[in-house]
Amino acid sequence: MIVVRSRFVAGLLATGAIAASSSLLAADPKPDAAVLEATEQAALKGVLTREEQAALTPQVVLDTLLAGNERFVRNDLTQRNHSQRIREAYAGQFPKAVVLSCLDSRIPVEDVFDRGIGDIFVARVAGNFVNEDILGSMEFACHVAGAKLIMVIGHTNCGAVKAAIDDVKLGNITPMLAKIRPAIERGRPFDGRKASDNPAYVAHVCRENVRLAVEAVRQRSEILRTMETKGEIKIVGAYYDLGSGTVSPLP
Numbered sequence: 001m002i003v004v005r006s007r008f009v010a011g012l013l014a015t016g017a018i019a020a021s022s023s024l025l026a027a028d029p030k031p032d033a034a035v036l037e038a039t040e041q042a043a044l045k046g047v048l049t050r051e052e053q054a055a056l057t058p059q060v061v062l063d064t065l066l067a068g069n070e071r072f073v074r075n076d077l078t079q080r081n082h083s084q085r086i087r088e089a090y091a092g093q094f095p096k097a098v099v100l101s102c103l104d105s106r107i108p109v110e111d112v113f114d115r116g117i118g119d120i121f122v123a124r125v126a127g128n129f130v131n132e133d134i135l136g137s138m139e140f141a142c143h144v145a146g147a148k149l150i151m152v153i154g155h156t157n158c159g160a161v162k163a164a165i166d167d168v169k170l171g172n173i174t175p176m177l178a179k180i181r182p183a184i185e186r187g188r189p190f191d192g193r194k195a196s197d198n199p200a201y202v203a204h205v206c207r208e209n210v211r212l213a214v215e216a217v218r219q220r221s222e223i224l225r226t227m228e229t230k231g232e233i234k235i236v237g238a239y240y241d242l243g244s245g246t247v248s249p250l251p
């Protein structure tokens, strides 16, 4: 297994499509299909190693997650030996990405991207907003643990967003929804009826909520902003369709 992995990394570096320096990372080359396939094959063999993690670029990580989502949508998830992976991952973790998702039970994040133990960090909170604790978690994931991608993922028909639109007042839900309200109050204009029973408006606010969360990561974390500027990580927003299972990156 060790020999196979060493060959894998050497192969990736030899292609030139995997960056080995920050200057190449900044160039953000579009990875070719062979690199993506090699990355996926390595992921299928076992838990990501430090060496494999270091060889990845943010764009490769994004593309492999989206490729995993395509497998999820066509019900072609990878069969993994979880018992073996638990043992492999015991000594340490070198995940490739951190995903911030809504709490919604209909978004099983690892499955959505066809990932297993040790592949990705997942942070969850109703309404997928960013706060100090989430930012600290992302800084740990990227700056300390080496993840190459931050993805904030919202979704269609989000109950938390609907509750924020309705300005629900209830216990600790009230201050939680206040963190989603900026998407309503400071989001881009919406031309239509602004109500929680208007799916178009809910979708608009959900997308604005993701966009503001991505902005907040850059504005409120100097560590992550600097890493992105250097090309060491990517910070992206995405939208999950509850009806189809498809994840679409937001522009």
Ligand SMILES: [Zn+2]
Pocket: 102, 103, 104, 126, 127, 155, 157, 158, 159, 160, 161
């Ligand atoms: Zn939600």
